[in-house]
Amino acid sequence: MRYFFTASLVVASLAGHIYGHRQAAPSPHDEGRVSYQRKSLGFGPEHPHAVFRSSQYQIKTNGFTPGDASMDPFEVAGRFVEDVLMSEYPLDSAFRFRSDSYTDKNTGVSHFYVRQLINGLEVTDGDMNINIKDGMVISYGNSFYNGPIPDPFTNPSAASSPLQKSCDQVIQTLKTFRRPPVVDSEQVIMGQVPASDDSTHMLEHIAESTCSLIPLPESFASDDMADFRPALLAFMMNATPDPKVASDILSNFESHKEAMEVTPTNHFTPGETTMTFTVGNVPDAVSPVKAKLAYTQILNEAGDNTELHLVWKFEVEMQDNWYETSVSASAPHNIISVVDWASDAYAPIPKKPQVPVASYSVFKWGVNDPECGNRTLEKENFDALASPVGWHSVPFSNDPSLKGVRLRTKDFYRNTSTTWGNNVFAQENWEGQNAFINNYRPDAGDSKEFHFEYDPQETDKSGALDEAQAYINATVAQLFYTTNLVHDLYYRYGFDEVSGNFQQYNFGRGGAENDAVIANAQDGSGFNNANFMTPPDGQNGRMRMYLWNTALPYRDGDLEAGIVIHELSHGLSTRLTGGPANSGCLGWGESGGMGEGWGDFLATTIRSSKVYSDFAMGSWAANRANGIRNYPYSLDEEINPSTYKTLDKPGYWGVHAVGEVWAEILWVVSQGLIKKHGFSTELFPPTPLEDGTVPTGDFYRTDKKGPLVPKHGNSLMVQLVLNGMKLQACRPSFFDARDAIIQADQVLTGGENFCTLWDGFAARGLGVDATVVNRTPWGGGIRTNGYTKPIACEEPETPKEPKSPKHKAL
Ligand SMILES: *[C@@H]1O[C@H](CO)[C@@H](O)[C@H](O)[C@H]1NC(C)=O
Ligand SMILES: *[C@@H]1O[C@H](CO)[C@@H](O)[C@H](O)[C@H]1NC(C)=O
Ligand SMILES: *[C@@H]1O[C@H](CO)[C@@H](O)[C@H](O)[C@H]1NC(C)=O
Numbered sequence: 001m002r003y004f005f006t007a008s009l010v011v012a013s014l015a016g017h018i019y020g021h022r023q024a025a026p027s028p029h030d031e032g033r034v035s036y037q038r039k040s041l042g043f044g045p046e047h048p049h050a051v052f053r054s055s056q057y058q059i060k061t062n063g064f065t066p067g068d069a070s071m072d073p074f075e076v077a078g079r080f081v082e083d084v085l086m087s088e089y090p091l092d093s094a095f096r097f098r099s100d101s102y103t104d105k106n107t108g109v110s111h112f113y114v115r116q117l118i119n120g121l122e123v124t125d126g127d128m129n130i131n132i133k134d135g136m137v138i139s140y141g142n143s144f145y146n147g148p149i150p151d152p153f154t155n156p157s158a159a160s161s162p163l164q165k166s167c168d169q170v171i172q173t174l175k176t177f178r179r180p181p182v183v184d185s186e187q188v189i190m191g192q193v194p195a196s197d198d199s200t201h202m203l204e205h206i207a208e209s210t211c212s213l214i215p216l217p218e219s220f221a222s223d224d225m226a227d228f229r230p231a232l233l234a235f236m237m238n239a240t241p242d243p244k245v246a247s248d249i250l251s252n253f254e255s256h257k258e259a260m261e262v263t264p265t266n267h268f269t270p271g272e273t274t275m276t277f278t279v280g281n282v283p284d285a286v287s288p289v290k291a292k293l294a295y296t297q298i299l300n301e302a303g304d305n306t307e308l309h310l311v312w313k314f315e316v317e318m319q320d321n322w323y324e325t326s327v328s329a330s331a332p333h334n335i336i337s338v339v340d341w342a343s344d345a346y347a348p349i350p351k352k353p354q355v356p357v358a359s360y361s362v363f364k365w366g367v368n369d370p371e372c373g374n375r376t377l378e379k380e381n382f383d384a385l386a387s388p389v390g391w392h393s394v395p396f397s398n399d400p401s402l403k404g405v406r407l408r409t410k411d412f413y414r415n416t417s418t419t420w421g422n423n424v425f426a427q428e429n430w431e432g433q434n435a436f437i438n439n440y441r442p443d444a445g446d447s448k449e450f451h452f453e454y455d456p457q458e459t460d461k462s463g464a465l466d467e468a469q470a471y472i473n474a475t476v477a478q479l480f481y482t483t484n485l486v487h488d489l490y491y492r493y494g495f496d497e498v499s500g501n502f503q504q505y506n507f508g509r510g511g512a513e514n515d516a517v518i519a520n521a522q523d524g525s526g527f528n529n530a531n532f533m534t535p536p537d538g539q540n541g542r543m544r545m546y547l548w549n550t551a552l553p554y555r556d557g558d559l560e561a562g563i564v565i566h567e568l569s570h571g572l573s574t575r576l577t578g579g580p581a582n583s584g585c586l587g588w589g590e591s592g593g594m595g596e597g598w599g600d601f602l603a604t605t606i607r608s609s610k611v612y613s614d615f616a617m618g619s620w621a622a623n624r625a626n627g628i629r630n631y632p633y634s635l636d637e638e639i640n641p642s643t644y645k646t647l648d649k650p651g652y653w654g655v656h657a658v659g660e661v662w663a664e665i666l667w668v669v670s671q672g673l674i675k676k677h678g679f680s681t682e683l684f685p686p687t688p689l690e691d692g693t694v695p696t697g698d699f700y701r702t703d704k705k706g707p708l709v710p711k712h713g714n715s716l717m718v719q720l721v722l723n724g725m726k727l728q729a730c731r732p733s734f735f736d737a738r739d740a741i742i743q744a745d746q747v748l749t750g751g752e753n754f755c756t757l758w759d760g761f762a763a764r765g766l767g768v769d770a771t772v773v774n775r776t777p778w779g780g781g782i783r784t785n786g787y788t789k790p791i792a793c794e795e796p797e798t799p800k801e802p803k804s805p806k807h808k809a810l
Helices: 011-022 073-088 163-177 196-212 229-239 243-251 253-259 461-469 472-492 561-576 589-607 644-648 655-677 713-727 734-749 754-763
Strands: 051-053 093-097 110-118 121-133 136-142 261-265 276-280 289-299 306-317 322-328 335-340 359-362 376-379 393-395 413-415 424-428 517-521 530-533 541-545 771-773 782-784
Touching (some): 051 734, 073 093, 073 121, 073 136, 121 306, 121 713, 136 734, 229 243, 229 306, 243 253, 424 472, 472 517, 472 561, 530 561, 541 561, 561 589, 561 713, 589 713, 589 734, 644 655, 734 754
Parallel strands (some): 517 541
Antiparallel strands (some): 051 136, 289 306, 359 376, 393 413, 530 541
């Protein structure tokens, strides 16, 4: 079965397709670096039966009596799944609670994550998230398969792919919209296609990458479903960005297959019968691949439900990507779904070791980039809750640079005088490779004064790289400083150990550890971009920041806080959505887009001040007033006209454009809250007292019992956004994420801002009557803006004016 319309090896040229030719003449040092767009695959089947239910009317409770506040939430969740949901499911369907389920310390909401099992195999996209407060299920998301159970180890459905229809649609759209490509050499991107005029570019990009997957020649396929090697090679030849590797896999298929080192690993997982394997010697993988037999749901013929398909699920770490993919276990081994974990952006307080605090010469918190202010001397003002031992200590036992070293010390913490600590390992990465431990990082000595020069001089292109590398000390220190502050800030809003944050050591507070952020400054693998890879909790996140050759001297992305915050926010949203151990919930389409949007929104909120102003993303680094998005973030519809319907424009198939719309909607919503509750110039909650309790200060409301509620509009919005991420389902739509934010307010304030929030969403077309049909595995679809608010919020005397036709025309 062939749905591919190109079978030639065009795969790898796509990174260069849009950007390659706008490269200025490379200096000797620049060799090989191109304006960077990572190759990244991301698609999967739609789940028409998937739901997120957040209103009590929608939560079915047949035979189930919830509401006993004293009941163990785990028991409530178990009964909810069994009594209510499983009644709709085939008898042999089983499930397991994932161990990354947790209870939010502030709100008291328990977040449970459930995986469906059929015939002892995991259903990779059979996810439930159940949110429980006071013995009540307040919301849940559900994408469990609900059809008949197939016989074990047979492939029940033909190996169709979710891509066929969408690729046809892309081609059709391309034909309709095709215009000569116009490329403005000044435009640079953070993984995004510039200016809406070039809307065909994104489609061409999709058509050239995903629609031209190389099929595995029939003779290479395996009849034995237990032999996953052909399936893995079929994936690798499509995933590799290097056409030489792809054609080598094809021409030396048997020897690649034979060279693989397959090791079975048995995990004890109740209810699951399948073994997992690790596979060494996989072309282009940088670490052993994990393999596991599983089911994935694919769309049925009618398109109204799913059927099961037997797949091999692989986790593949590569130089620029970290994939979780499902490949058909039977010939012809089509790729069914793929998520790239990489994206382009109150316990007692442990005693801190008595070491001097560090200080840094930096653009301080709130100064977005060098155009917004000068550097100042700032202290290591770590947050005592979030970073109890400061930023420069890490237990000897959790220090990856000491792996295998025999230690002669009674001390628990290692104190460093470099940019190496419990939350972040920051270093240069001029080589652009994956190693980081021995990369250069500044050592400030006992004084820990990271006071390094930053005074780049204008040079010609040939000297620009040297000029930038000369201030590597300053730039690594800056990256370390910003990343630690973001860690501490998000921690205080609830991105803590149990919810999957990034720390080497978790102070006994739960969650999986040994996963500090690896932060690479001036990464040599490209220019004019940045990216972040988020594996599941317990594995290090990896952030790569690039130089921008958009001006002379070069501009260094590490010094633009907005870009760093955007990237770190990928880690936040990926770990919070669908639970810490599931990194596959924001892979493509609207959910992937929101993964970008949250980062822009948070970066913009962090830099904003009491006097309202519009902001563009990345304008300093990109050397472009409007930055790297289509529009600056603005309340003014003349300046930023984005609405929900904007997603239908052909240029909006990519996650960054989708994200821009989401960030704009959040910006509008947040301004409504600020109008109502005022603005806090301080986004950091007050320092906790010795005993770990948090004073309310002027930050939290004092008129409310129960969870701590930020008093001001901007801080409240940040809180609602984070709490919403925890509530929403895996693979959320815009509607789901909106509903989750509204429920977050219900939980936190009793719903005081119900109408304020709906006002904001409805203002940009995301009202109760907004609709979407025909979404595809990447996005796409046809949307209708909805400007209607719930009846409770409509003022009867002023009927809602329809929006101006201008917006309809988008
Ligand atoms: C870290 O610093 C503290 C205070 O100076 C000291 O007690 C501790 O021994 C130090 N750790 C090591 C391993 O030097
Ligand atoms: C930085 O300092 C210089 C010299 O004091 C001043 O002229 C300039 O305006 C400052 N830049 C910013 C962005 O504040
Ligand atoms: C960076 O700082 C170190 C001291 O930690 C100093 O020896 C070195 O010369 C500095 N490097 C550059 C490029 O300025």
